Amino acid sequence: MKNKFPRALQTIIIALLAFGVVALALGGYLMSVTNLVTRSLVDAQTWISTRYLAVVDFLTVPRDVASMRQRNAELEAEVARLQTLVIELQQQVTETQILSALVDFARANPENTYKAATIIGRDPSPFLRYILINIGSNDGILRGMPVVTYQGLVGRIDAVTSDAARIQLVTDSASVVNISLKNAKTEAMLVGSITGDLSLDMISQDVTVQPGDMVLTSGLGGDYPANIMVGQVISVRKLDYELFQQATVQPSVNYDQLQFVLVIINFKPVEIAPLLPTESP
Amino acid sequence: MVTLLAFPLFLLAMMLQTAIISRVTLLNGCADLILVILAGWALQERVKTAWQWALVGGALFSFISRVPWFVPLVGYLATVALARLFQRHFWQAPLLAMFAVCFFGTLAMHFLSFFSLRLIGNPLPIAASFNLIILPSVLLNLLLAIPIFFGMRDLANWLYPKVVEA
Numbered sequence: 153m154k155n156k157f158p159r160a161l162q163t164i165i166i167a168l169l170a171f172g173v174v175a176l177a178l179g180g181y182l183m184s185v186t187n188l189v190t191r192s193l194v195d196a197q198t199w200i201s202t203r204y205l206a207v208v209d210f211l212t213v214p215r216d217v218a219s220m221r222q223r224n225a226e227l228e229a230e231v232a233r234l235q236t237l238v239i240e241l242q243q244q245v246t247e248t249q250i251l252s253a254l255v256d257f258a259r260a261n262p263e264n265t266y267k268a269a270t271i272i273g274r275d276p277s278p279f280l281r282y283i284l285i286n287i288g289s290n291d292g293i294l295r296g297m298p299v300v301t302y303q304g305l306v307g308r309i310d311a312v313t314s315d316a317a318r319i320q321l322v323t324d325s326a327s328v329v330n331i332s333l334k335n336a337k338t339e340a341m342l343v344g345s346i347t348g349d350l351s352l353d354m355i356s357q358d359v360t361v362q363p364g365d366m367v368l369t370s371g372l373g374g375d376y377p378a379n380i381m382v383g384q385v386i387s388v389r390k391l392d393y394e395l396f397q398q399a400t401v402q403p404s405v406n407y408d409q410l411q412f413v414l415v416i417i418n419f420k421p422v423e424i425a426p427l428l429p430t431e432s433p
Numbered sequence: 434m435v436t437l438l439a440f441p442l443f444l445l446a447m448m449l450q451t452a453i454i455s456r457v458t459l460l461n462g463c464a465d466l467i468l469v470i471l472a473g474w475a476l477q478e479r480v481k482t483a484w485q486w487a488l489v490g491g492a493l494f495s496f497i498s499r500v501p502w503f504v505p506l507v508g509y510l511a512t513v514a515l516a517r518l519f520q521r522h523f524w525q526a527p528l529l530a531m532f533a534v535c536f537f538g539t540l541a542m543h544f545l546s547f548f549s550l551r552l553i554g555n556p557l558p559i560a561a562s563f564n565l566i567i568l569p570s571v572l573l574n575l576l577l578a579i580p581i582f583f584g585m586r587d588l589a590n591w592l593y594p595k596v597v598e599a
Contacts, residue, residue: 273451275451276498278455278566280500320499
């Protein structure tokens with residue numbers, strides 16, 4: 153009995169103390185103490201967790217890096233392969249579009265027979281504007297045959313070997329093409345230049361030529377078939393004291409980007425040299 | 434044997450020239466790979482076949498191009514002659530000699546082309562030809578000069594190894 157009372161008293165005192173502490177805590181009086189304890193616990197927890205993760209990383213990361221590097225190399229190889237494939241497919245699409253346009257052009261102009269060719273090179277001399285194609289006399293190509301694309305006139309065959317041919321572009325400085333201006337209903341001469349620009353000469357002063365007029369081959373001289381698109385007039389120079397007007401032409405064909413051309417193989421150029429008057433002695 | 438090597442080398446060079454280099458233009462000028470190769474080859478001291486190489490390169494150029502047939506032959510032979518001359522006088526500064534040969538060789542080749550084309554009726558304006566073709570071509574050839582010179586030097590060392598006296 154003597155032992156039980158103090159024990160009960162102790163219990164009550166402890167309970168009261170505990171209740172008091174809880175009450176103080178709930179009342180916010182132990183906030184600073186609580187914060188101090190909590191902060192210490194959190195710091196300790198963080199330290200333990202960080203060290204644990206560091207140990208785990210140390211034990212596992214080398215294996216992961218090796219496998220990730222291998223995987224990365226595989227994916228990079230795959231990306232490179234797919235990029236190559238994409239470029240090849242884009243190139244094929246472009247070629248298909250060009251060939252499709254050439255086929256459409258050939259169907260729209262059934263009076264001519266065409267032979268398609270690929271551009272394989274350019275004349276090594278920068279003074280000349282000639283291109284090389286991959287078909288020659290074995291494919292029925294002859295000197296003088298006109299060459300076109302679906303956009304318009306390219307030039308004509310200048311030299312032929314068994315499997316290749318050389319084309320003189322209309323932009324060559326020695327090239328002269330007889331043309332007609334569709335709107336002005338007149339004829340003129342289209343000449344090239346070393347810069348690749350096209351210009352018209354021998355336009356009568358009486359004719360009104362305006363920017364935007366279509367330039368087509370006239371067929372005069374027998375070098376080219378008539379009515380092949382060449383380009384559009386972009387500017388006109390008319391001076392009263394000159395015999396003829398001159399004009400600058402924007403070609404319909406981009407001669408720097410040519411990939412495929414069509415050779416008109418059923419056109420035979422007319423040789424007019426014997427008909428030209430000769431000087432008698 | 435070394436002369437025969439000119440055929441595959443210049444065939445490859447001509448393929449590169451017509452397919453790629455002629456499309457890479459500065460204004461309207463473009464580099465002349467065969468001329469620079471010849472200059473680099475002829476400047477090597479132990480090389481004995483430069484004249485034969487010039488004939489092979491000139492014949493190939495004449496076959497492909499529309500320029501009169503004698504232009505590349507004479508132009509390349511003149512380039513080799515220049516190279517031999519400079520090689521004797523500037524043997525201690527081979528790179529300087531290479532630049533000089535490329536410069537004067539290109540000028541000789543292009544002026545020859547220009548005047549021969551004018552003679553056969555090609556209406557080339559001289560000022561535009563000089564500004565838009567000749568000068569840019571000279572610059573492009575000078576750009577090619579250094580790598581090709583060292584390539585030719587390696588080729589010459591391989592084909593004509595130095596004899597070490599005991």
